[in-house]
Amino acid sequence: MHILSKSTYIKGLQCEKALYMQKKHPYLRDKLSIEQRAKFQRGTDVGVLAHEVFPGGIDMSPNSPSQFPKKAAETWQNLNSPEVNVMYEAVFQYNDTLIMLDMLVRDGDQWLAVEVKSSMRLSDTYYNDAALQYYVLHGCGVSLSDFRLMYLNPDYVKNGSIDVKQLFKMESVMDYVIEREAFVSENVERLKKVVALPHSPLVNIGTQCNDPYPCDFQGHCWKLIPKNSFLFTTAMDDDELFNLYFNGVNSNAKMLSRLDSDSLEAHQVEALETNSYYIDYKTLYTLAPQPKPKSIAYLNLLLHRLAVPEIDGTKPYEELILAFALQSEHEPEGCFVWDCFENHGLWKKAVDILIEKLSHYELIVCFTPQNLTTTLLRHEIIQNKEVGYKVFNLFDVLQQAHFYHPAIKRGLTLQRLETALFSEPKLFEHSRILLEATSNDLIGYQQAREDLVAENEIVAKTYQHLFK
Ligand code: SF4
Incomplete structure (x- = not known):
């Protein structure tokens, strides 16, 4: 049985304890977030599509981990069979390290190794992945003509059925993986010893x-750290915080004694101590819309980016408007909701509706980590910045006013903002709305519409709370 795999090796490079826990106590792992689950699924879907670049291969994927030895033996038989030219998820094991390679393609007397990534650019982790796979393949004695990373081509525009040869790009990482072999070898030995502890x-x-x-x-690991520890502040970066922590500053009181009482870090620690939040109100009020708008609408856009484009004329990860909710006392029943959940091809209709609807207001309030004006410009909902209304993004405004609450260490979301300002139970998660909206399920669509409206109500409540 193997000791390391691609994922445990990458985990071990980040932290030896994380590797040990994964191998010996996996049940102590935190639950996967909806976003993480969606990312894994996206990777699987893109990987399957990439097989079409080298079609007709044999899929070696095991049904369960117990099949790894059998699949590794079959991989070897296939390597030596002139009948087999392409294998998907071929299984190799060397020095207690197991890999499954996305694609292995016969190339004369040698083999071309291809690893597929569902993103549009390559990261250090992808290069580390490839280096481990090369180490195992080389250790097994597989003669490689090249090792390539395959990823999505950002310039590909769908026109009719997907042209996989255009959708994907490939980059050779052969020189890199050869150069990294000694590094991988050292780390494999080190990490095997960690697992044996x-x-x-x-x-x-x-x-x-x-x-x-x-x-x-x-x-x-963090369960003994108080929920209101200064380690959850954001004014200082983690390097500084941990440096202080490991040098005896292990309580909020000690931290406060070192800080200027008017510093942002001190305000954040005080917010933690009082179980509250911090806003620099002086800055906040300078950012308030002036003069007071006569008509306000609250806009919640549900944007979607598909790794593989499904609509002609769009590119990988191109943004489309899947739905929106526009709340205002001037809208029938207080909120107008539009969506194209059942037919994404209709998404451009959102543009005309928004051009018409938004023109009735002086102020459009939203909460989004994106620059909404840029989004509206990109979709030509506004042609230039000289429109009759102003866009007021609470997300930006709160960041500029140094809004802080311990939950936002992991990022400012509407759900966390609601918890901070109103201490109410969390009803939804933006990523869950997106999941429902793309679920191919009528009940999911209805839930997504309701949550989109509920989310917009929080935006309205927050704006009114802060500026009225
Ligand atoms: S949470 Fe624990 S296991 Fe994970 S990186 Fe931190 S110390 Fe390592």
Whole structure:
């Protein structure tokens, strides 16, 4: 049986304890968020489509982990069979390290190794992945003509059925993976020893808990850290916070004693101590719309980006408007809702409706991490910035006014804002609305519409709370 795999190796590079926990105590892992689950599914869907670039291969995917030895043996038989030219998810094991390679393609007397990524650019993690796979393939004695990473071509425009050869780009990483082989070898040996330890390695919490990825054992490792610890502040970066923490500043009182009482960090720690939130009201009020608008509408856009474009004329991850809710006392029943959940091809109709609807208001209030004006310009809902209404993005305004609450350490979301300002139970998550809206399920669509409206009501309530 193998000790390391691609995912556990990458985990071990981030933190030895995370690797140990994954191998020995996986049940202590935090639950996957909806966004993480969607990301995994997206990766699987793109990987299957990529097979069409080298069609007619044999799929070696095991049905369960117990099949790995059998599939590894079959992979070897196929390597030596002149009948087999392409394998998907071929299984190899070397030095207790198991990999499944997305595609292995016969290339004369050698093989071309291809690993597929569902993004439009390559990251360090992808290069590390490839280096581990090369280490195993080379260790197994597979002669490679090249090792390539395949990823989505940002310039591809769908026109009719998907042209997979145009949809994907490939980049050779052969030189890189050869150069990294010694590094991988050292790390494999080191990480195997970690897994063999009789107990979890002593690793303190630190910057590695979120870098490069949020670790899914934080619920376990951070459980002794008080929920209102200064480690959850955002005014200082994590390097500074942990530096202080490991040098004896291990309580909010000690932290406060070192800070200028008017510093942002001190205000954040005080918010933690009083179980409250912090806003720089002076800045907030300078940002308030002036003069007071006579007519306000609250806009909640549900945008969607598909890795593989489904509508002609669109590119990978191109943004389309899947739905919107526009709340105002001037709208019939207080809120106008539009969506194209059942036929995404109709999404451009949103543009005409929004051009007409928004023109009736002086102020459009929203809450989005995106620049809404840029989004409206991109979709030509506004042609230039000289329209009759102003866009007021609460997300930007709150950031500029240094809004802080411990929950926003993981990012400012409407759900967290609602908890901070109104201490009400969390009803929804924006990513869940998107999931419902793309569920191919009428009940899901209805739920998405209701949540879109409910979310907009929080935007309206927040604006009124802060500016009226
Ligand atoms: S939470 Fe931090 S210390 Fe704990 S396993 Fe993860 S990265 Fe390591």
